Amino acid sequence: MNQPIVTTGQHPDEESVRLAEQVAGELGTDFVPRRKRSVRKLMTEFGRPVVVAGKERYEYHTDPEVKPLFFHPGLAAIRIKRLQRGGNDAMVEVCDLGPGDAFLDCTMGLASDSTVASFVIGPSGKVTACEADPMVTYIVGHGLATYSDSPEEVLVAMRRIDVRNARAADFLESCAADSYEIVYLDPMFEEAIEESAAFAPLRSAGVHDLPDDRLFREAVRVARRRVVLKAHFRSELFSRYGFTRIDRANTKFHYGYIEIE
Incomplete structure (x- = not known):
């Protein structure tokens, strides 16, 4: 499996960074500061999927042409x-x-x-x-x-x-x-x-x-x-x-x- 990198949302505060670093630790993978880069750019730059660890939800991006996976209760x-x-x-x-x-x-x-x-x-x-x-x-x-x-x-x-x-x-x-x-x-x-x-x-x-x-x-x-x-x-x-x-x-x-x- 190609391990994802973990980053924050576009405008992170200290708590957002702490959360993303925690998620990276739990997954045993790398935290990468966002630095205003798009998810598509991060995927291209690192050649790996991207987890965006937001305060409201976690998003798992595997393909720049497909919407990310995130939890929702559906029907x-x-x-x-x-x-x-x-x-x-x-x-x-x-x-x-x-x-x-x-x-x-x-x-x-x-x-x-x-x-x-x-x-x-x-x-x-x-x-x-x-x-x-x-x-x-x-x-x-x-x-x-x-x-x-x-x-x-x-x-x-x-x-x-x-x-x-x-x-x-x-x-x-x-x-x-x-x-x-x-x-x-x-x-x-x-x-x-x-x-x-x-x-x-x-x-x-x-x-x-x-x-x-x-x-x-x-x-x-x-x-x-x-x-x-x-x-x-x-x-x-x-x-x-x-x-x-x-x-x-x-x-x-x-x-x-x-x-x-």
Whole structure:
């Protein structure tokens, strides 16, 4: 991995510099003073990705032509509000989630699904989220711990998520059998959705392992109740691994599940 440099925003004060130096130390990489240089110029000059450690958020720049990755709750807050009003959520329904469940998200991304699961499961359950890319893990983990611009119930759900920097198959192999009621798989990059601009920063930054036999074998071993797959409607994974498929009209992603006997 090409280690990023860490810098400040364009007009840093002493606290901004201290924060950026702290982030560089945590990442084991170099702090570079901004000196009014653009991120594009810094990327060209150093030939490395750039982390801008701002007071409000951390941005991870991997490509000057792509917007940076930064943490935001996405649709999680809207989905949680819908649930509070008695509405439904497709992921919650296919996972059959309830209070006290243990949920393993094998493809964390920006943790929107993990946040919704954490809200439904409540304090008596547990949510573990795996992310293979160490920088995505760092940026999203920091966001989950510090983000404040959402309703309290959303923030509480975020704070409960146990973030792990690990490839999903490796983490599953480390788990005992029947460790989680639900093992959730969302290989979002199996087929790119061109119009989904919101995924571009994550697509640029993350590790995009293709699902394989080991992943699904270990998922079935670790799940107590269901293995749930979210994939593109053209995906062959549903039939290849024996998922009961739930087609969703007018959507590009469908769900499937394997019921554990």
